[in-house]
Amino acid sequence: MPDRPDYAALTRGQIALLDRINAGETGLAALNQLVSLAREVLGGIGAGFAEYSPRHGRIIAATGACTRSVGQRVPRLDADPSAGGRTRVIPFHEMRKRHADRDGVHHLLAGRCEVGGLIVGALHVSYGDDAGEPTPEHHAVIELLAAQVAHMYGDQTGLPVHGAGPVVAALADGLAIVDRHRVVQLWNPAAERLTGRTAAETLDRELPFPVPPPGQVLVHRLPSGRWLKVTAGDLPGTPAMRVVTFRDSTDQDRRHEDRDLFVAVTSHELRTPVTVIKGYADTLTNHWESLGEEGRQEAVRVVNARAGELARLVDRLLSATSDDGEVGGSPPGPFDLAEALRAAADELPADLSRRLVLENLPGDLPKAFGDRDSLATVLTELATNADKYSPADTEVTVTAAADEATVMFRVADRGVGVRPEHIERAFERYWQGGTADQARNPGAGLGLYLVRRIVERQQGWVSLRPREGGGTVAEVRFPRA
Template sequence: MPDRPDYAALTRGQIALLDRINSGEAGLAVLTQLVRLAQDVLGGRGAGFAEYSPGHGRVIAASGGCEHALGLRVERDDARLREGPRTLLVPITSLDEEFAGEIEGGDRILGTRCETGGLIVGFLYVSYSGDDPDPTTEHHAVLELLAANIGHMYGDQAGLPVHGDGPVVAALSDGLAIIDRHGVVQLWNPAAEQLTGRSAAEMLQRELHLPVPPPGQVLVHRLPSGRWLKVTAGDLPGTPAMRVVTFRDSTDQDRRHEDRDLFVAVTSHELRTPVTVIKGYADTLTNHWDSLGEDGRQEAVRVIGARAGELARLVDRLLSATSDDGEVGGSAAGPFDLVDGLRAAARNLPADLHRRLILDRLPAELPKAFGDRDSLATILTELATNADRYSAPDTEVEVTAAADDTTVTFRVADRGIGVKPEHVERAFERYWQGESADRGRNPGAGLGLYLVRRIVERQNGWVSLRPREGGGTVAEVRLPRA
């Protein structure tokens, strides 16, 4: 690590970021470039950014020796990250054990919280090895500058936050006005402009056009545009002559029920197919037992067994996906051979999907993984189905595997339409679906990746998506080594 930050690289990097933003780019792609810039300018072995959601964080951008942690869920209850100095240098051993294990070549991190509007939206960090001298006050200052850039991006809501849940998103999307005792607007935030269509220039020093409810009450108001707002108000602490008015869009408050209806409709369609096949073959066995012959009866029993397994997996998806807090069912965790488990899971795939999988690049041996071997059937089915949905029927879906000191990994890679950087985390949300060139060929309810993440994280692993070089998407699952 150099004695001073690379200010020339910082200048070039800032200009490149501004060029991308001015050209209309935003969100995760720009955030990832900023993380790489932090590593380059500060001479670290790696860098990363964890975005905060309710109760936890998740690594959504990383570079260098921190790349393995992409998609990893991390704890956010460390008081050092919320209080005291904005930047701090801490030994990796003092952090979450799983997170620390995925930082290659580093034993310390220099980190800083990223804030906007008084809210902590995440944590930016750079890792250093034992051979590197301690970062100087200049390194701390540059990291704070880059963190301020991230906070500004979140404040603009330009493709961020990546995750659509939690108080950070709600606070950033709430309209906020401060009015005096006469109802005249003294402050009008960007979200208020977006929600009402009225700019700060139009509203400042003018009477608020929204009704203001008494403290502790909620008032629903309809704008001329047809948008419904939920409005609340309260006194501004320390300034009794001022009031804070907040309002949020409630037009889509029934969206969850609509999503549930969509899920039930699509899942009902999926369930109907195996049930119809099972009943048909069972009726054939009952009515034509003697005429079928031994081979015919064996084939009917085989199809019934295969379809019953498919039906069981569909029912498990239904029960798991309709619960917000319940655990996804599974067997007890233990050591298992990942490659053998993947080959067995592939044999249970529908024939047309199995034919697309390329498994001959799997290694002959790997260290054993620790987890639920039986869950591989569900994980591989969902990842392969997702690859099938978003790629042409004649393209290959490649399955590979590898291991490092702490994890055993497998990847499912396609040559489909690819995943946009701003969608690599949204894809794991329940009911969310990307655009498919041929949705009708393989419809879904937007549950597959949501369930995969829940199943993998129950085994203390993590899963991530990323665009594939040359086109397509790579889904990567990491499980602990036994």
């Protein structure tokens, strides 16, 4: 670690970042540049940013030694009650609880990113074994850069990258911060718009509607006739304060909307295999003798394949009905990733297996730790996604590798690619990109959502990134056994 931050690099980087933002390049692209700037200025071997949701963080931007952590779930920096101040040094023995890999990292220097008292994430720079302790100047710079990240979130230009969670609710919906007596300390512009009450009329006065207990939802009708859906939670690190968020629910009922959407998705997803199974069953019943032995065997093979597909569809649809429930599976244990990938590839539908190329599956890979049986579902979903978003005459390649902490595989295509602002949205339930050939393979927006849930149940993580030369790479990492 250098004795002092590189202030010349900080100045150059800030100017370049402002130029980029002024040119309209905001969101994840600007965030990645700021993360790289943090590493350069503070002399780390890596850097990253974790965006926060209610229970955890997720690495959405990283560079250097932290690059492979993109997509990984990590605990919130403020989850530790002893963590005080806006910056903090996290030593390796504590970091092991937060990350599945070390990769030469000895400690992190982390800065909290806050918007109106709400912590939206943490910026961190990692250092190796030979680095000294950060100086007060290092702490001051990480605090400055973390504040700049928070400012980007406050502008709501391309950030946050997730389409759900309290970060979005707090920034896009009405937001109030109240004390133990329900006296308003903060009142955002969306709150003014929804209630018709200005900040001047509301600050230092009692909140004009009830506050529900944490974890519950209250529906409240304003004198104007507008209905609000209100939620509340304690402000992290400040037990006497509470964050209250609310949105207009006058013309919508989200539960009915989700139910109707699930019914539509279910009927769409199940229609094809059920139709094929019934068609071949009818053919076997009505034309048994005329089919001949070869024809009967082919019909039975198709029925068996479609029945397997139907079973997987039922499992994935049921798994997708709950945000908090576990995805079914066997208890995790050591398994041979290369062998499991070959077996999973053999189970793919014929139209997918024809495109799939198992390009580099080393026989000397260390054992992965996870649920081997779930790999068929994971590979099927990733291959289906690659097939959907790439030309039919191109290959979808599967490669595998390992490092000192993880065993991983990649599914790569030569399709339309993924835009930076869509990388995290692609894992949301029911979300789909708009450039796919919907007539050829319409889908339902559940595949990547399910993949992330399955992999994270096994203490792994999954990420997407653009492929050099065009296309997309999906990367899945499991802990080494």
